[in-house]
């Protein structure tokens with residue numbers, strides 16, 4: 459039964475991927491200690507079309523608000539700031555990764571425990587593509603280091 | 606004859622003693638005092654000198670930090686985990702929160718443990734934290750982003766400070782994202 463459900467997820471996931479020019483690869487949310495209100499999601503976004511596409515919005519019930527963020531240097535300091543969109547140039551893969559771009563989750567509605575999953579996480583793109591991640595893994599920052 | 610010899614030797618010895626022993630000692634004490642601190646943990650005051658004989662690894666950040674702090678702490682924890690247990694025990698990971706309004710010593714304890722079981726979390730009052738971070742050459746500033754729903758974030762430098770067993774600065778690693786860089790620095794300390 460579990461295997462079956464998983465297969466359906468994979469199927470849904472892959473159909474979402476191959477039906478559009480935008481692919482989301484290796485997406486995950488970072489696990490945080492219980493009680494902390496915020497976390498971040500990271501992934502690679504591949505644009506295989508010949509046009510610039512913008513990630514415009516992310517929707518999920520896992521947090522009260524989701525924002526697109528970047529890190530910038532302010533003197534010697536790292537500063538995180540809200541940006542309206544993330545640009546994915548034509549035929550390019552943009553990586554959202556620790557220390558750089560991320561989807562910021564503000565006001566977590568459930569604890570983010572390692573090895574658990576988020577079942578709804580939708581990314582809206584300027585070309586009309588919507589990518590729904592139904593099995594987004596929650597990983598510890600420690601695990602990220604391993605690969 | 607002997608008297609004359611002593612008459613010449615004594616000042617030379619005294620000068621040598623001053624140059625090679627007393628002045629370095631005073632300088633060392635000054636450096637130790639420069640990096641010394643007394644902050645709050647959930648179990649009461651903690652001073653850097655409490656860890657004499659251990660190698661403190663110090664990181665300044667804040668708990669609400671969603672990315673830079675967890676990444677840095679994980680990098681340090683992974684580097685420590687690469688060491689054999691008896692070697693890792695030589696180090697003391699210390700997370701110092703520069704956001705005492707939101708980060709209580711009790712929450713900081715759990716936060717530090719989450720990344721590394723032997724890590725501790727400390728904080729203090731704002732004025733004192735400014736002073737300490739300045740001594741370490743670390744900087745931070747509250748940022749109020751009107752475009753964001755967050756109350757505020759804290760922009761901060763992301764250095765890892767590795768101290769020697771006496772409490773003097775041995776390494777200052779600039780925003781390392783790589784476990785091996787930290788691991789190499791840790792190995793050098795052993």
Ligand SMILES: [Cu+2]
Pocket residue numbers: 498527528538539560561562671
């Ligand atoms: Cu952010």
